Amino acid sequence: MKLADFVCFEAIIAELKTNDRDGAIAELVSALDKAGRLGKGNCQKIIKAVIKRENEASTGMGKGIAVPHVKHRAVKDAVAAVGRSSFGIDFSSLDKQPVYSVILLISPADNPDKHLQAMESVFKHLQQEKFRKFLRQSETAEQLEDLIREADENPTL
């Protein structure tokens, strides 16, 4: 699965307004909602669900990255928003370091394999130091979109 298959380019936030975890999650879910990807009236429920999942175990994987996610009936296909914070967000990460790049993924409730495929794609790229560096350094939504499209073409990025 390619990143462009599930990343919603209208939901890329080059500079998150808030520095707190729950605020960042709310911003990203709201961006997906605004892009019309979550159906009607689900935005607040999904924000709550992502935060609840995050409270169970942090998705801050270290190296400045967090991948908050939840499975929800509101979506038929996996859909992701991407956010960047130059200040850094406390995600209670494994390495206790702040998070600069957030990839938020909402997956369908009844298709665990689809969720895994999207995750595989996200982590394949996050694995690459270069990709993480560019993700953190991109200053506009356009740059982030270009980076994501380029990463799909070039697996070593």
Added chain:
Amino acid sequence: MQAGQDSLEKIVCETSVEIKNADGLHMRPAMQFVDVASKFECDIAVSNDETTVDGKSIMQMSMLAATCGTKLKVKAEGLDARKAINALRELVEQKHFDEPTPSEQKKQ
């Protein structure tokens, strides 16, 4: 299933485990796997058909994205390799990460 050892210093142990929980190896099970693997001194490598990853790295384990029914090869190298393999097999196949299997899920 388990390979032997070539010297006291370097014990190599290998097994194949099948993912049994319905949701597969998503992040929470991957973290459990890494937690158990990290308790041991030995190196642990996990592979599917395409890639081999470090069983102690959450980012790499998440990349495997093993769905229910997928078989993974787990290879441990080091003094406590055998113990590590046994613990990991128990986690994946007996406990299936404390999650329901597809048939258990249907009953719920």
